[in-house]
Amino acid sequence: MTIEAIKTGLSIRDISKSSDEVNASIDTSIESQSGVDDNMTIEATKTGLSICEVSKSFGEVKALINTSLEIKPGEFFTLLGPSGCGKTTLMRIIAGLELADTGTVLLSGKDISRLPANKRHVNTVFQSYALFPHLTVFENVAFGLRSRKVHKDEINQRVTEALTMVDLTGMADRLPQQMSGGQQQRVALSRALVNQPEVLLLDEPMSALDAKLRTQVQVELKRLHQRLGQTFILVTHDQDEALVVSDRIAVMNHGEIIQHGTPKEVYERPTCRFVAEFLGAANLISGIRAGNGVETEFGALQVVKEIPWQKGTLAIRPERVSIHDNQPEVNGVKARILDVIYLGSNVELLLDRGFRVRTDTHRLFTQGEEIWLSFPPERLVVLND
Amino acid sequence: MKRSHPLVTLIALGSMVFLYLPLISVAIYSVNDTRYGLVWHGFTLNWYVKLFHNEIILEAARNTLILAVSSTLVATVLGTALAFGMDRFPWSRRTNTFLDVVLHLPVVIPDIILAAALVVAFGLLRAVSSIFEPGIFIMILGHITFQIAFVALVVRSRLTSLGRDIEEAGRDLYASAFYQFRRVTLPLLMPGIIAGGMLAFTLSLDDFVISFFTSGPDSVTLPLFIYAAVRRGVTPEIHALSTLVVLATIILVVFAERLTRSNKA
Ligand SMILES: Nc1ncnc2c1ncn2[C@@H]1O[C@H](COP(=O)(O)OP(=O)(O)OP(=O)(O)O)[C@@H](O)[C@H]1O
Numbered sequence: 001m002t003i004e005a006i007k008t009g010l011s012i013r014d015i016s017k018s019s020d021e022v023n024a025s026i027d028t029s030i031e032s033q034s035g036v037d038d039n040m041t042i043e044a045t046k047t048g049l050s051i052c053e054v055s056k057s058f059g060e061v062k063a064l065i066n067t068s069l070e071i072k073p074g075e076f077f078t079l080l081g082p083s084g085c086g087k088t089t090l091m092r093i094i095a096g097l098e099l100a101d102t103g104t105v106l107l108s109g110k111d112i113s114r115l116p117a118n119k120r121h122v123n124t125v126f127q128s129y130a131l132f133p134h135l136t137v138f139e140n141v142a143f144g145l146r147s148r149k150v151h152k153d154e155i156n157q158r159v160t161e162a163l164t165m166v167d168l169t170g171m172a173d174r175l176p177q178q179m180s181g182g183q184q185q186r187v188a189l190s191r192a193l194v195n196q197p198e199v200l201l202l203d204e205p206m207s208a209l210d211a212k213l214r215t216q217v218q219v220e221l222k223r224l225h226q227r228l229g230q231t232f233i234l235v236t237h238d239q240d241e242a243l244v245v246s247d248r249i250a251v252m253n254h255g256e257i258i259q260h261g262t263p264k265e266v267y268e269r270p271t272c273r274f275v276a277e278f279l280g281a282a283n284l285i286s287g288i289r290a291g292n293g294v295e296t297e298f299g300a301l302q303v304v305k306e307i308p309w310q311k312g313t314l315a316i317r318p319e320r321v322s323i324h325d326n327q328p329e330v331n332g333v334k335a336r337i338l339d340v341i342y343l344g345s346n347v348e349l350l351l352d353r354g355f356r357v358r359t360d361t362h363r364l365f366t367q368g369e370e371i372w373l374s375f376p377p378e379r380l381v382v383l384n385d
Numbered sequence: 386m387k388r389s390h391p392l393v394t395l396i397a398l399g400s401m402v403f404l405y406l407p408l409i410s411v412a413i414y415s416v417n418d419t420r421y422g423l424v425w426h427g428f429t430l431n432w433y434v435k436l437f438h439n440e441i442i443l444e445a446a447r448n449t450l451i452l453a454v455s456s457t458l459v460a461t462v463l464g465t466a467l468a469f470g471m472d473r474f475p476w477s478r479r480t481n482t483f484l485d486v487v488l489h490l491p492v493v494i495p496d497i498i499l500a501a502a503l504v505v506a507f508g509l510l511r512a513v514s515s516i517f518e519p520g521i522f523i524m525i526l527g528h529i530t531f532q533i534a535f536v537a538l539v540v541r542s543r544l545t546s547l548g549r550d551i552e553e554a555g556r557d558l559y560a561s562a563f564y565q566f567r568r569v570t571l572p573l574l575m576p577g578i579i580a581g582g583m584l585a586f587t588l589s590l591d592d593f594v595i596s597f598f599t600s601g602p603d604s605v606t607l608p609l610f611i612y613a614a615v616r617r618g619v620t621p622e623i624h625a626l627s628t629l630v631v632l633a634t635i636i637l638v639v640f641a642e643r644l645t646r647s648n649k650a
């Protein structure tokens with residue numbers, strides 16, 4: 001194995017949870033992680049952030065269970081999961097606001113697990129923004145620099161730059177409560193970014209904004225990330241947000257990372273029901289293994305992938321189902337249209353048997369009409385459960 | 386807003402009159418131009434002038450201020466520290482409940498019980514050092530003991546409403562514990578500390594029971610003086626003095642109330 005491969009690879013410590021559409025370099029790093037050569041592991045984690053087997057409990061509640069994660073430098077990484085799954089806890093452990101019960105956090109190869117928050121070169125945008133209400137916008141942004149006794153002239157220059165970056169020039173002398181929610185959020189963002197942290201943590205920064213502003217901020221955030229090239233870790237429970245902004249996504253549930261990968265991997269190739277359903281609508285078909293295919297209530301379906309079970313579930317995204325007037329050659333199923341929803345550029349069909357299909361064909365659909373669906377074998381995902 | 390029944394308004398007004406009538410009549414007599422009797426003889430500030438020429442009263446006023454200022458300063462610092470310890474240390478839930486009770490106890494306990502306890506305690510301490518003889522020093526100690534709880538309660542409620550986020554943001558932004566305290570926590574807590582201090586100050590100013598049990602011959606305070614004087618017969622000077630004490634208290638209470646309220650906004 002080459003060091004090159006490891007360096008570029010997203011090393012995944014927990015093999016069972018990795019996406020099945022992994023490339024060669026991932027496989028290499030899995031080997032290296034599984035422990036033949038420890039030097040290599042260190043090499044692989046020299047830059048970026050690694051979280052190794054971190055657990056955290058609050059009394060009876062297990063907030064994080066043996067979580068491992070590798071985040072490459074400059075990556076826009078998103079933690080996605082339902083409320084209470086441990087996203088904030090993981091963020092706080094990275095920031096040093098909470099100590100892990102077990103496990104280590106490495107930043108640029110150094111163990112920072114026991115460092116207090118003020119000694120970590122990591123900054124957070126809090127969900128509540130947590131701006132200092134008694135300090136002006138300028139002083140809020142300057143806070144981190146003043147704490148570290150940066151020279152006055154440099155503070156002035158860097159704060160001015162940071163405020164310009166988020167379009168807040170001219171508001172430097174206001175107090176936080178004299179600003180709108182969106183503006184406060186940008187103050188919080190520039191207050192963190194002015195310190196040029198190795199990792200920027202964003203805990204649901206968009207949750208207090210209205211839908212329209214949120215989309216706009218997502219785009220701005222993505223652009224900012226591309227310009228700065230810093231590592232961003234975003235927490236969200238909004239799957240669309242995660243898909244739009246991230247380079248990679250980790251889906252969490254009940255204190256565990258269920259799957260991680262690029263938005264495309266996670267969306268198109270979910271490994272289990274939870275991920276398939278959490279990331280937007282999915283058609284789930286249960287069946288029994290029959291040779292290389294699956295026997296379902298709609299007949300035998302061909303799949304491309306190995307089937308790891310006797311009885312299990314297949315998934316397919318609504319936009320991956322194709323529509324035909326006549327019976328297709330493979331994986332055809334006949335269904336009746338119950339409802340037609342126009343979504344502007346495309347159409348969503350709700351069909352009997354619980355199917356949901358999205359298409360951009362210009363064909364006219366009517367309620368009650370019977371059509372043929374086909375599930376392309378390469379699009380049928382074999383879930384693990 | 387819902388209109389209340391006229392009877393409710395009437396009862397409310399009645400209790401206000403009941404509450405404030407004695408205070409108002411004292412104030413009226415303090416400017417009545419006669420030494421005896423209840424009949425109005427015209428307006429005068431004579432009694433106030435006399436008041437400020439009475440050495441004994443001035444001495445008592447000085448003692449009262451020394452006592453109130455020094456006990457308040459110490460109690461404010463200690464009470465604030467106590468509030469911090471209670472709110473910011475990760476106590477277990479049971480310890481927390483226990484601490485809560487312990488904190489509220491001095492507030493609800495009758496003054497006379499606390500005073501009696503102090504007499505016993507200082508009696509024992511006197512065996513160690515003569516510094517615990519009745520006098521201004523043990524009066525200050527006595528006042529501190531009941532003031533601390535009040536300060537701690539006010540400061541703690543402010544701390545709780547402040548939440549952790551802002552302090553965590555400070556730590557996240559590289560602030561050392563000291564810098565964080567000076568730059569973030571203390572300024573945000575200041576209104577609460579001042580309000581707690583003022584409350585403690587008025588309590589000391591008006592205190593009779595604790596002072597009565599701990600004072601010595603040279604440490605007569607205004608409440609003690611008024612008590613002694615009233616036993617000899619009520620004079621218009623006493624009315625004037627009482628009016629001034631009430632006014633000072635009202636001003637302080639209103640001010641403290643303002644501060645606590647503006648905090649919450
Ligand atoms: N300080 C704490 N004390 C006790 N339990 C806690 C504490 N912090 C978190 N928890 C528990 O740990 C679990 C994970 O919480 P966490 O805040 O990490 O969830 P989350 O994924 O951020 O959820 P959300 O999307 O609602 O913010 C929850 O069950 C929560 O109740």
Ligand SMILES: [Mg+2]
Nearest residue numbers: 087088089203
């Ligand atoms: Mg959270």
